Amino acid sequence: MRIAKFSIAGEVRFGLVDGPELVVFKGHPLFSGYETTGERVSLKDVQLLPPTLPTSKVVCIGKNYADHAAEMGGEAPKEPLIFLKPTTSLIGNGETIVLPAISERVDHEGELAIVIGDVAKNVSEADALDFVWGFTIANDVTARDIQDRDGQWTRAKGFDTFCPLGPWIETEFEVDGQTLETRVDGELRQHASVDLLIHKVPRIIAHVSEAMTLLPGDVILTGTPAGIGRIESGQVVEISIEGIGTLTNTVA
Numbered sequence: 001m002r003i004a005k006f007s008i009a010g011e012v013r014f015g016l017v018d019g020p021e022l023v024v025f026k027g028h029p030l031f032s033g034y035e036t037t038g039e040r041v042s043l044k045d046v047q048l049l050p051p052t053l054p055t056s057k058v059v060c061i062g063k064n065y066a067d068h069a070a071e072m073g074g075e076a077p078k079e080p081l082i083f084l085k086p087t088t089s090l091i092g093n094g095e096t097i098v099l100p101a102i103s104e105r106v107d108h109e110g111e112l113a114i115v116i117g118d119v120a121k122n123v124s125e126a127d128a129l130d131f132v133w134g135f136t137i138a139n140d141v142t143a144r145d146i147q148d149r150d151g152q153w154t155r156a157k158g159f160d161t162f163c164p165l166g167p168w169i170e171t172e173f174e175v176d177g178q179t180l181e182t183r184v185d186g187e188l189r190q191h192a193s194v195d196l197l198i199h200k201v202p203r204i205i206a207h208v209s210e211a212m213t214l215l216p217g218d219v220i221l222t223g224t225p226a227g228i229g230r231i232e233s234g235q236v237v238e239i240s241i242e243g244i245g246t247l248t249n250t251v252a
């Protein structure tokens, strides 16, 4: 099932993606179930929003593909390396990534994102997938020069619009055997199997929930493969994961 969050005529709603249309849910599907109003709207008539609500935090995993750790000039960490992006960095499919004037080098990082569906604290790897609502696609946009300057990553990865998320949540996604691709103006920049995640999804959830309580709607970005690169004003970034779809954003 593909679940989208969208705005239409000033109202925020959730809908079931059915081909080129959305079937509108009565309420928030995570809390009030999958009953629909029967109303259908065209996907092209709505603005898609980051497909979570509420989101108390966006947790990110750093250097979780060996080839990306190598291109950053280091080794992959033995434990999942955690950092946070503020919720004010979230934007939806079709919205614009705004380059901050104080950075001269902003990069894309295409990533598989986990959406949490239930309160998770100290969960085991064996139980971890029971706490997943679904999966979506994220861009962990990064001001690389500021990341290098600060040492800490919060500012470099925390600018407004630096967390495109969407286009929707796929609740039946199977991680195994899927491919992630990032294109900038149609040019292929990243191409990797998500099987190459060093720390797998259950391990990530167990590890994060050991430190902090995960709440419904929280998002975990699982890390980016090799091929990160600069994005510039006027470009279009497309991140695709087989079985989910394509997240498209422009840069300005």
Ligand code: MG
Pocket: 060, 061, 062, 063, 109, 111, 140, 223, 224
């Ligand atoms: Mg990243």
